[in-house]
Amino acid sequence: MFEELTTEAIQVLETEFQLKDIRVLWSAPRERGRGDLSTTVALELAKKLKKKPIDIAEVLVTHLSKNALVEKAEAIAPGYVNLTLTPTALLKELNRTREAHPPSLHGSSGRAGTAKVASKKDRPVVFDYSQPNIAKPLGIHHILSTVIGQSLVNLYKHLGHETVSINHIGDWGTQFGKLAVAYKKWGKKPIEQHSIDELLELYVRFHTEVETDASLEDEGRVAFKKLEEGDKDLRAFWASVVKITMESMEHLYERLNVHFDFTQGESFYEDKMAPIIEEGKKKGTFKEGKEGALIIEFPEDKNLPPAIVMKADGSTIYLTRDLATARYRIDTWHPQAIYYVVDVAQQLYFKQLFETLTQLQWELPKLEHVFFGRMSFADKSMSTRKGNILKLEEVLDEAVKRADAIIKERGETIQSEDPKELADMMGIGAVVYGILSQNRKMNMVFDWDKMLSFEGNSAPYIQYTHARAKSVLRKAETDAVDLPEEIGSLTEKERILIGTLLQFSTVLQEAMESNMPHKIATYLYELSQDFNAFYNSDPILKAPEPEKTLRLALTSFTASVLKTGATLLTLRVPDRM
Secondary structure: OHHHHHHHHHHHHHHHHOOOOOOOOOEOOOOOOOOOEEEOHHHHHHHHHOOOHHHHHHHHHHHHOOOOOEEEEEEEOOOEEEEEEOHHHHHHHHHHHHHOOHHHHOOOOOOOOOOOOOOOOOOOEEEEOOOOEOOOOOEOOHHHHHHHHHHHHHHHHHOOOOEEEEEOOEOOOHHHHHHHHHHHHHOOOOHHHOOHHHHHHHHHHHHHHOOOOOHHHHHHHHHHHHHHOOOHHHHHHHHHHHHHHHHHHHHHHHHOOOOOOEEOOHHHHHHHOHHHHHHHHHOOOOEEOOOOOEEEOOOHHHOOOOEEEEOOOOOEOHHHHHHHHHHHHHHHHOOOEEEEEEEHHHHHHHHHHHHHHHHOOOOOOEEEEEEEOOEEEOOOOOOOOOOOOOEHHHHHHHHHHHHHHHHHHHHHHOOOOOHHHHHHHHHHHHHHHHHHOOOOOOOEEEOHHHHOOOOOOOHHHHHHHHHHHHHHHHHOOOOOOOOOOOOOOOOHHHHHHHHHHHOHHHHHHHHHHHOOOHHHHHHHHHHHHHHHHHHHHOOOOOOOOOHHHHHHHHHHHHHHHHHHHHHHOOOOOOOOO
16 A cells, blocks of 8 residues: 555656655654654755755645545645545555464464565574673673563564574683682582572672782682683583573573573683684784783774783683684674674773774674663662672562562452462563663663553553453454454544554564664554553444444454564563453
8 A cells, every 4th residue: 555655656756856766755644643644755855856845745745635545635844745544545554464464363472563574595693692690690780681682583583584592601701710719718518509699609709808818819810721721620610600500590581581592601612712813813913912912903093992802821801702702603604693782881892893803804794782771770789799789580579579569459450360470470571671661772770660660651551451452352252353344434543543553564674673672662652552542432342333343353453463562572461450
């Protein structure tokens, strides 16, 4: 439908103004109630044609108003063209969207309103996210990379891309030497019997003691050097620490609906660094620095400080391992892109990494640092070294506890066959949505009241809307309803809801192209608002035909889109609430 209108608009402009290569894009009008489609093409052409935008818009309106799909066309200052489509045209477009994805017609489990934009022949997209350090429990700050990364993986998969999701854990580095020293000095039982919290206590004690005994830092460096050189006892200690940590993390990932194709720590690349070091030396990319370390210097126009590739004593660092990581991923998966979901503080580092890879003259995929803002805390600061870490598990437990209290307060007004499961959905959903509903590039403050709010733009509001739609369908004793082929008129709320449903494909595409999951969250909130306004305004079950069929179909499609969108954001939605 939109293609027909686009083609006609282009033909009109080409004929009237003798132009070529014109692009006409349609979007929802800026003001609700001012039509179903809007284009800014007149504004974009005004300077080139040396004409007033409104005059160009009027030319389009004159022609498009005659199209059988158009009920009304108007030019709006300074140069917008807004179209109100006929009810039948809107229904046909909505039906076309649904028929393209038949699973979405049956309940809420399908890929509603999307288009498969990638073929199986496309090379995969690699996502590197979560990246916790071994020997420490997951802190609340880890949830940022974890759920942003997973939501992007879900989105790319949904739109037909092959993806490779990797948890690049920090299981190598000087911190293991420090932990080994701490365990040797203060450990009181076999390492296998330690919990993740006890490992953290040892790590924190090391940094407390080092304030009065600086020699501990050297002991830690020596211990890690021995670990790198293959010391048998230190290797066994390291393996035990990794096992303890991963077991503690897995159940948290399950709670968050987060799943990785591969968990590959920095240690995985231990035997893959030497060839790259040699390659860099031969190409003259890596040079010896003033103190004997191996460094790389960047062209002046890059405005980047030199980076150390290997320490003077031969020890490797993050950059060494990340070069090996990139080489392995390129050789193994031949990806079209590698996305690193890491906080904004690492922007300089990733610029240095990407430029180093470029200087090595490799054939590279698209490389992007998908950064997110820093999280600060309203009630306590967090520092792993000082032991004030706000644990992710504690936050999730508190969220579920608060959700459970709300369910009990509301009594019979909340219906659920499994209140415990509902509290889990609401509580964890509130925390995750509180993060994903915000622009990832902005800093955020973790505040209990805000993050765990169950009103307004929140996960529970979207969950409740889905449950409300499913309740209507249960009462109608149906789950999938076909749209009527024709209808004489639409109410204001029906038209708005149809318009919002039709935007879903575009929103997903925009979210993927910008790697911005908050666009999906914003859409789900608006869809929930529009459905609830429709629900409160237009009778559904008691409406005469064909209005009843139309409204049930809109209810079914809304439930499907809400569940699809929520699932992309790792959220679960209940059928009853």
